Amino acid sequence: MELMQKIEALGESAQYDLCNAGGAPAGKLHASSRSIPAGRSLDRWIYPAAVPGGKPVRVLKILMTNVCDKNCYYCGLHASRDVPRASFTPDELARAFDRLQRANLIDGMFLSSGVCASADGTMGRMIDCVELLRNTYQFEGYVHMKILPGASESHIERAMQLAQRVSVNLEAPTAERLAAIAPRKDFFDELTRPMVIAKRLIDASGGRLAPSGQTTQFVVGAAGEPDREILSTSARLYTDLDLRRAYYSRFNPIPGTALDGREPTPAWREHRLYQADWLLRLYGFGYEDLVFDHEGNLPRKADPKMLYARAHPELFPIEVNRAPRKTLLRVPGLGPRSVGRLMEWRRQGTLRELDDLGKAGAVAERAAPYILLAGKRPPHQLELWDTWPS
Numbered sequence: 224m225e226l227m228q229k230i231e232a233l234g235e236s237a238q239y240d241l242c243n244a245g246g247a248p249a250g251k252l253h254a255s256s257r258s259i260p261a262g263r264s265l266d267r268w269i270y271p272a273a274v275p276g277g278k279p280v281r282v283l284k285i286l287m288t289n290v291c292d293k294n295c296y297y298c299g300l301h302a303s304r305d306v307p308r309a310s311f312t313p314d315e316l317a318r319a320f321d322r323l324q325r326a327n328l329i330d331g332m333f334l335s336s337g338v339c340a341s342a343d344g345t346m347g348r349m350i351d352c353v354e355l356l357r358n359t360y361q362f363e364g365y366v367h368m369k370i371l372p373g374a375s376e377s378h379i380e381r382a383m384q385l386a387q388r389v390s391v392n393l394e395a396p397t398a399e400r401l402a403a404i405a406p407r408k409d410f411f412d413e414l415t416r417p418m419v420i421a422k423r424l425i426d427a428s429g430g431r432l433a434p435s436g437q438t439t440q441f442v443v444g445a446a447g448e449p450d451r452e453i454l455s456t457s458a459r460l461y462t463d464l465d466l467r468r469a470y471y472s473r474f475n476p477i478p479g480t481a482l483d484g485r486e487p488t489p490a491w492r493e494h495r496l497y498q499a500d501w502l503l504r505l506y507g508f509g510y511e512d513l514v515f516d517h518e519g520n521l522p523r524k525a526d527p528k529m530l531y532a533r534a535h536p537e538l539f540p541i542e543v544n545r546a547p548r549k550t551l552l553r554v555p556g557l558g559p560r561s562v563g564r565l566m567e568w569r570r571q572g573t574l575r576e577l578d579d580l581g582k583a584g585a586v587a588e589r590a591a592p593y594i595l596l597a598g599k600r601p602p603h604q605l606e607l608w609d610t611w612p613s
Contacts, residue, residue, distance in 0.1 A: 288345065295405040372408050373412070388435035391437070561585035565585070
């Protein structure tokens, strides 16, 4: 198999491993160099990722190999599934990456892999590849490395010395849920243990190792788990392991897998999980602030922040001119940026008009029922909750 065919095959195999919130490609990225064969578009496997400081980078998302000994029922690389298999040698992938990076098509790499024979054997090849990038090709840019299930501490530490970010995919929120969809993975020894090791190494290094921290991913709905379980696990990871972020990938059955025929998880459920996750990471909410339905799921009828406000009428309305930042972030329609602007503007004078919120970047109509401006309730339309879909 020629090099570009391998990139296509192993880029396609990596598409379900998220490195950005929506999984959207970076856009139309043209091969502007003669060193890239005409007619071979790699756009589908190039994704936007944000590095510290917010600068977006174009990341090639690729697998070292799609040969895998695991039997995860939701996965297209299931060990017993008949699919074309391919593998890179460390030198092949390092040379291919250098070629694409010098052609100004990519800025970084997200490197994952199937587990072939042993976790350390496969991770060793991943590490060899990134060492070549760093030492031979003098690449100093962004690398995100996946820590494979069951990797040893020495391999975890070396990956963290080489990469800006590392991640372990939990896939499910509990050991029982994982056993239902990935019986050859051990939730505690193979998945959470590496995350604990990574946290300890980051702390011991003062943040020098993997300076962009670690992340994880859940396959939403594959194991029949409610949102309550997923977000409870995410909240603990944010608190206990300083997780940078969790990714939520809605289950979509793949033909020929053990879960073929199951109903796919609706897109709105994935969206609600991200909204709740933003509240945990960026808005100062706790897990106990989230509102779930009787089945333990986030309701479809309204976003989690609006549901919180409706569940706590005793907290509202809030005076925009006096409330602290943490309190303002509880108001529907206000986010970190708009709150920052409003707090700056109110130092220069009293905010009296609803238009001021819109100019700050807030969704003023959503905020209006929950605020005071100079002691007065702004005009607003009552919410017709009965018109929301259930």
